[in-house]
Amino acid sequence: FTPNLVSHAAISYVRFYNAFTSNRANVIPFLSLMIGGGDDATDYFGTPADPAWQKAHNLQFREDVTWTRGRHNIKAGFSAAHLDQYDQNAGASAKAQTPLYFGWSDMLDDHPWSYGLDTLSGKTGQFLANIQGAAVTPFGLYVQDDWKIKPNLLLTLGLRWDDYGNPNPYGKDALPYFNMVSPSGATLRENIINDKISTARVSNAFSSAQDMNFLPRIGFAWTPYRSRKTTIHGGFGFYEDAMNLGGVVSGLSLNSPNYLNLSFGAFNPAPLNVLDSRNLYGTDWTAPPPFGNTYSFPTITPTGVDSHDQVTLNGGTVLTSALSGVDTDLKPQKTTLYSLQAESELPHNLVFSVGYSGSYSWGQYASGDYNSYPGDKIVNDGSLKRLSPEWGGISLSKGLLNDNYNSLLFTIRQNYHRLSWQASFSWSRTLGFGGATNSAGDGSIADIYDAKHYYGPAAGSVPLSFNGSASYELPGKGLHNFVERTLLGGWVVSGVTSAQAGTPFSLETTAAFVPLSSALPSQGGTGTTDITNPSNAGEYLANGSTHVLVNVPADLKRKGFSRAQWKAGVFSSVGYTSTSVPTVPADSTATASGLPFLNPTGYGATPVYSNQGLNTFQGPGYLAIDGALHKKVYFPWFGKEGTSTLTMGIEGSNIINRVNLTDPASTDLNTVSSFGLGVSQGARQARILQVMGKFQF
Secondary structure, three states, rough: OOOOOOEEEEEEEEEEEEEEOOOOOOOOEEEEEEEOHHHEEEEOOOOOOOOOEEEEOOOOOEEEEEEEEOOOEEEEEEEEEEEEEEEOOHHHHHOEEEEEEEEEEHHHHHOOEEEEEEEEEEOOOOEOOOOEEEEEEEEEEEEEEEEEEEEEEEEEEEEEEEEEOOEEEEEOOOOOEEEOOOOOOHHHHHHHHHHEEEEEEEOOOOOOOOOOOOEEEEEEEEEOOOOOOOOEEEEEEEEEOOOEEEEEEEEHHOOOOOOOOOOEOOOOOOOOOOOOOHHHOOOOOOOOOOOOOOOOOOOOOOOEOOOOOOOEOOOOOEEOOEEEEOOOOOOOEEEEEEEEEEEEEEEEHHHEEEEEEEEEEEEEEHHHHEOOOOOHHHOOOOOOOOOOOOOOOOEEEEEEEEEEEEEEEEEOOOOOOOEEEEEEEEEEEEEEOOOOOEEEEEEEEEOOOOHHHOOEEEEEOOOOEEEEEEEEEEOOOOOOOHHHHHHHHEEOOOOHHHEEEEOOEOEEEOOOOOOOOOHHHHHHOOOOOOOOOOOOOOOOOOOOOOEEEEOOOOOOOOOOOOOHHHHHOOOOHOOOOOOOOOOOOOOOOOOOOOOEEEEEOOOOOOOOOOOOOOOOOOOOOOEEEEEEEEEEEEEOOOOOOOOOOEEEEEEEOOOOOOOOOOOOEEEHHHHHHHHOOOOOOEEEOOOOOEEEEEOOO
């Protein structure tokens, strides 16, 4: 508009489309043959037939205005968007899910032991295409003032407001939403125990739009000395994560009574104890889904719903189904960021800086099974009865967790004649809450009613890191003779170095729960299983969650291992090596035999946690040096000399060919037979050399 008032408007549109197209004649589902135990399932045959496809659209408009007046530079803006996604999986879901056979003879005789059907309507019992769609329209506003209080002091003030919208079903034949209903006046747990949980059809995921999101921010930059060679700057601000559209609503379309989530098994109540292979296959590969399958072996006839919207089947059977709900008052995940840094220019163009940055996040999403409780399988001799038998698992995403990050960063850089180099070193700690899972901030909690039991380093976090780079141009570019300048000038040697400490991990077991009645006689049972050994028994909370941490010796070394120790096994001192594992005599127990890793004391009698702590072990570190030698030739073509350049060179990654080991092959005591517990069985990228060339003009 004017030199001090500028407006910028933009509109964008992005369309994503992804499709899977298989041979339409392939109407055979996955078949799994159980050879031995449950961990030995082998998939036979092929992939689901009929195309499955997904599409998503992202339409955005934004307007930004900048106004400069006196010492103020004011910016303000508005944004609006329409986001949608559509998943068509009718063909893939038309198949029976994972038919299991317990032997070749059963498979050849068409006698499956179990399979699942999750594509039948809860109203008609007939095929219902699995089509899910969601759409949302978010808006945003912001205003910011860069206020130059003094020539050497800049203050930035800002405020942002966001409305993340309220997702609704979208697209042709998309399934409607059915959300969980928990009556007010009691806790969710109390309503589950008293069988007051139900479902209801809803037009949106939340009770109202996500529109009360005000995010203030402040920053400053100050040069305290007249030389202007030292700068101190920092800031503080609130931020939020926009909700993932598909992640928020993905379970609402599959809740009862939309779908029948049927599990057929030989020991299930009628009619779900009738297993017929004709339910597994289509009869007409040229037809649309379900390819001629009638799902009539046996015929499933819904007769209505009970008072909680659970579907009743022919014969009066109430279908117990899982429930995936969305907290109708769920708020965006929130984070506050803060930083302070000082930078100073020293003699010889040397610049040094030291800084701190941190964050604190709260309302981080966590999910778990609310229809479970520690000790369920203990009091029910290995069976999972749940808080309420009316429902299966009840999952609900809520903002339960928080985490924090703190980091110190030191950097130094210099441009000196033909030499340019820089280096940085950082120390950081990323800590978060988690349940009995193997990583902080995992989002899936073993005991959702004790979501903050474990607190420790986040999986994947790097506590120490060093990075450096240098580039040096050999003399010769300034020679007057063209031939000498061509031969001797333009040579550049460069290199990059990266080094970092290993990432944290925990030791866990995924073994199944073993009730006390099946334990050794010396442990109070009449069976043959040593329940102190986490390779034989796990799930010590006895609530259906199998990823649990094991007890470890207090004096066990947890970090600082050499590469040789990683290859041999960092737990070699206690018997777990790359070629062997400790053994327990048949008439003994893991405790009596002195095994280092055990289930917590009280296993099978009371739900207990381990003594380990979350992510207290540290994996192998990393060191790599990359280098390059380039030669530039400047030609007087297409203009004066230097406007066209031929660059040739040789480049290398990990030029010292250091063996950078991968993380341990296993951290699970349930898989020690692979000899991977605490053993690095692989390496990252070896040395790579490449010759390059490019011409610019």
